[in-house]
Amino acid sequence: MHTFLRRTGKYFENISLVFLLLLLACVLIQIIMRNFFDSGSVKLEELARICLVSLVFLMVPVLIVDKQHIIVDLFINYLPSKVRRIFEAVIQSLSFGLAVFLLYSIRQVMLRNWSVSTPALRMPNSILYIPIVLGLLFMALGTFVYLLDAIRNKEEAP
Amino acid sequence: MSGVMIILLFLVLIMAGLPIAFSMGIPAALYLLVEGIPVSVMVQRMVASLNSFPLLAVPLFIMAAGLMNSSGITNRLFEFAKLLVGRLKGGLAQVNIVASLIFAGISGAALADVGGLGNIEIDAMTKQKYPKDAAAAVTAASAVVGPIFPPSIPLIIYGAAAETSSMRLLIAGVIPALIVVVLLMLQVGYFAAKRNYPRGVEEKYTRSQIIEVLKRGLPAMMMPVILMTGMLSGYFSPTEVGAITVTYAIILSFMYKELSVKGFLKVCRDTLRSTASVLIIVASAAIFAWTLTVEQLPQQVSVIMLTISENPFVLLILANIVLLTAGMFIETTAAILVLTPILLPPLIMAGVNPVHFGVVMVFNLMIGMITPPVGMSVYMLSSLVKLPVGNIFKAVTPYFITLLLSLLIITYVPQVTLWLPNMMMN
Numbered sequence: 054m055h056t057f058l059r060r061t062g063k064y065f066e067n068i069s070l071v072f073l074l075l076l077l078a079c080v081l082i083q084i085i086m087r088n089f090f091d092s093g094s095v096k097l098e099e100l101a102r103i104c105l106v107s108l109v110f111l112m113v114p115v116l117i118v119d120k121q122h123i124i125v126d127l128f129i130n131y132l133p134s135k136v137r138r139i140f141e142a143v144i145q146s147l148s149f150g151l152a153v154f155l156l157y158s159i160r161q162v163m164l165r166n167w168s169v170s171t172p173a174l175r176m177p178n179s180i181l182y183i184p185i186v187l188g189l190l191f192m193a194l195g196t197f198v199y200l201l202d203a204i205r206n207k208e209e210a211p
Numbered sequence: 212m213s214g215v216m217i218i219l220l221f222l223v224l225i226m227a228g229l230p231i232a233f234s235m236g237i238p239a240a241l242y243l244l245v246e247g248i249p250v251s252v253m254v255q256r257m258v259a260s261l262n263s264f265p266l267l268a269v270p271l272f273i274m275a276a277g278l279m280n281s282s283g284i285t286n287r288l289f290e291f292a293k294l295l296v297g298r299l300k301g302g303l304a305q306v307n308i309v310a311s312l313i314f315a316g317i318s319g320a321a322l323a324d325v326g327g328l329g330n331i332e333i334d335a336m337t338k339q340k341y342p343k344d345a346a347a348a349v350t351a352a353s354a355v356v357g358p359i360f361p362p363s364i365p366l367i368i369y370g371a372a373a374e375t376s377s378m379r380l381l382i383a384g385v386i387p388a389l390i391v392v393v394l395l396m397l398q399v400g401y402f403a404a405k406r407n408y409p410r411g412v413e414e415k416y417t418r419s420q421i422i423e424v425l426k427r428g429l430p431a432m433m434m435p436v437i438l439m440t441g442m443l444s445g446y447f448s449p450t451e452v453g454a455i456t457v458t459y460a461i462i463l464s465f466m467y468k469e470l471s472v473k474g475f476l477k478v479c480r481d482t483l484r485s486t487a488s489v490l491i492i493v494a495s496a497a498i499f500a501w502t503l504t505v506e507q508l509p510q511q512v513s514v515i516m517l518t519i520s521e522n523p524f525v526l527l528i529l530a531n532i533v534l535l536t537a538g539m540f541i542e543t544t545a546a547i548l549v550l551t552p553i554l555l556p557p558l559i560m561a562g563v564n565p566v567h568f569g570v571v572m573v574f575n576l577m578i579g580m581i582t583p584p585v586g587m588s589v590y591m592l593s594s595l596v597k598l599p600v601g602n603i604f605k606a607v608t609p610y611f612i613t614l615l616l617s618l619l620i621i622t623y624v625p626q627v628t629l630w631l632p633n634m635m636m637n
Contacts, residue, residue: 069256069483073270080267080454084447089612098264104540105270109494112487114231122230123488123542128584129228144229154240161251185258207601 060116061191068184069108069115075087076104099173104183110188117148119196138206145200152193159186214508216595221499222540223461226251231542235499235549236249240269242502250621252254252435260497261490264450270279270486272364274462274490277478279317281335282464289331289453293411294394301403302411303339307332307346308353308395312388315357316435317456321406321581324354324586326595329374329506343383344606347401347527347592351608352395354588355577359570362438365543365577368493370449371555372551376448378451380569382632387570390627391617397570398613419446430463443635450591496548504552523561527571527622530554534572542587546576567628574621578614 077128079101087093116122130139159182217238224234235251243250276567294308299305314328321553329350336346366484370377402408416424441447445457454509465471470478470524503509516526535553537546551572580588583604593600623625 066480066483069487070479072624073274073479073483075485076267077271077274077454077457080271080451081458084451084454086445095636101267102262103491104257104265108262108270108483109487109490112483113491116487116491119484121484121488122232123492124228124230128226140227145223147229147237151236151240155236155254155257155487158250158253160248162254185254195543203622 058118058127058195058198062118065111065115065188065191069111072104072184076101076108079104084189095173099171103171103176104207105175107184110185112188114188114191114195117192117199126164138203142200143198144205145203149193149196152189152196154195155184156189159189212242212506214506214511216219217499217502217506217509220482223332225447225540230493231545232311232488235492235495235545238500239495239502242562246505248250248505256498256501257494258576260494263371263376265367266490266493268362268367268450268453268605269489270482271457272362273478273485274478274482275317275322275453276327277481278457278460278464278470278475279314281470281474281478282460283467284434284460284463284467285327286331287428287431287467289328289335290424291370291432294424294428296448297411298415299400299403300410301399303332303336303341304346304349304399304403305351305396306409306411308356308392308399309350311350311353311356312360312392313432313435315388317359317362317365317438322354322587322591324357327590329354331594337596339411342597343407343598344602347596347598347603348610349395349399351393351581351586351588351592351607352450352614355574355581355614356391356395358577359384359391359574361385361442362449362456362574365547366546366569367449369547369551369573372548373555373565375565375569375570376636379566379632379636381442381449382571382635383566383570384573386631387574387621390575391614391622393608394613394617399609402609422449430466434459434463448540458483458593490525492542492545493548496545497549497554500549500552503549509553511552513560516557517560521561522620523558523563524623526558526561527563527568529620530558530568531566533573534575535582538576539582540579540585542585543573543576543580546579547572548556551597564625564629565626566632570628571622572617574618575580578597578611578618581611581614 079097084095129137132140144197162180163179169178170176171178171193220238221234224237225231240253245252249440251419263627289306291311292306292313295300296305310325310328310332314324332350333346337343361384363381363384366380366384370380437459438452439453442449442452516529519529521527534550537550555565555568557564580586586604589600589603589607593603
């Protein structure tokens with residue numbers, strides 16, 4: 054399962070990489086268009102923003118899989134290893150709970166807005182939300198696998 | 212579920228070792244469930260907070276700093292700073308401070324300074340027999356300057372949170388940053404005389420050496436000039452400066468032939484990770500701050516603060532105490548997004564300028580990066596120089612006092628912050 058997580062994480066990272074380069078291109082083209090052709094484009098700006106939202110939600114589960122989220126570990130580092138394991142299980146169950154909650158939340162949003170289009174690109178929200186849903190699904194899976202690891206006292210190196 | 216309970220739960224979760232973003236998301240989710248508010252608000256708020264033009268600057272500046280560090284630009288900036296102040300006693304410590312200021316003029320992030328420039332600076336200083344902890348301490352202290360000198364990611368994020376002009380904020384940071392640099396250089400000069408630190412460069416530079424350093428460093432040195440000129444003349448916005456910086460860094464990287472395609476992709480991947488870890492905190496902080504607003508916590512804080520005093524100086528002392536304490540525990544971005552809507556309204560009512568407060572806030576939080584228990588710069592340096600965190604915290608303490616003195620000047624002499632933007636933008 055961990056191999057699957059890492060492989061999927063790599064795919065997510067590659068897609069995010071495309072979004073990052075596209076974001077850079079959009080902002081650059083916007084500067085050129087405005088300064089040299091006197092015509093800024095709201096479509097490019099919207100596309101850049103969509104890229105940003107997408108890459109963040111796609112990378113969040115990758116950070117979970119690689120255990121790279123920003124945490125304050127100063128206090129838990131002083132705990133005995135047994136207590137730390139209990140904390141780890143609690144942390145993973147809370148993270149899993151949050152992922153499920155977010156999935157439920159986006160389901161509610163999509164039920165209401167799936168056919169609404171974005172203001173500039175006229176792109177249906179359902180397309181806009183695909184990377185977010187994928188990211189949250191992967192986040193739920195990642196936290197669930199780590200929760201099982203914590204319960205079984207298994208340590209998986211990131 | 213009251214605002215105080217939400218904050219307490221957040222603090223408990225953060226101390227328990229939950230990722231900062233989730234420590235904010237979980238109390239917000241619970242709040243929605245307990246209060247019967249539609250759960251769709253959660254994702255809507257999170258997405259809306261990221262769907263913002265100013266935030267595009269975050270990945271762009273992170274990428275620019277990564278490119279500079281892996282393509283030899285940082286090395287050239289260091290050499291250039293050495294040419295400027297290397298001949299002084301304790302020259303490499305002075306170079307450390309000046310190089311941080313120049314780097315700050317391009318990158319906009321403190322940790323990028325520590326991670327990139329810090330390596331080169333500490334390496335050079337330890338070769339000249341500076342104690343490792345002393346070298347790390349100067350690096351940590353000088354990195355604090357970065358986020359108040361334009362361009363700056365925290366100031367842009369504050370601008371978005373406070374609905375204040377990012378341009379004014381960025382210009383407002385220039386003089387405070389220079390004051391901090393001067394005070395740090397004076398302190399280093401004092402230490403150099405007392406501890407008999409060597410000169411950074413023993414021999415005087417020959418004319419051909421000066422020309423060589425200038426030739427190597429000038430294209431990199433032009434970067435802050437291009438950025439500032441472009442921003443002030445209106446060719447590009449503070450956010451767009453990020454894209455220009457990345458493009459210029461790519462061009463220089465190819466010019467210097469020190470960056471391969473593989474290296475470029477590594478920078479991009481590192482950028483993705485850093486961006487996501489910062490921006491998911493932004494998204495979570497948005498819904499967290501929203502729950503506090505619904506609970507009318509900002510209004511309650513306003514009433515309490517204005518009951519204590521209506522004097523802006525007294526309120527700024529209170530704000531400084533809150534911000535310094537927050538900076539010790541909370542990540543900068545999260546602190547800006549959560550505390551701006553709480554602290555800014557009473558300060559504005561008392562007559563404090565939001566641009567002035569923005570610089571004060573960011574500087575306070577940056578000082579938090581070198582104070583225990585969560586001084587991120589110190590942790591990063593500890594892994595770089597392989598020294599216990601405690602040793603670096605101890606070595607950085609004298610600089611902490613200088614930074615506090617700078618903070619007092621920035622806080623209580625608003626002209627230091629406001630004179631330049633008022634002059635340039637009116």
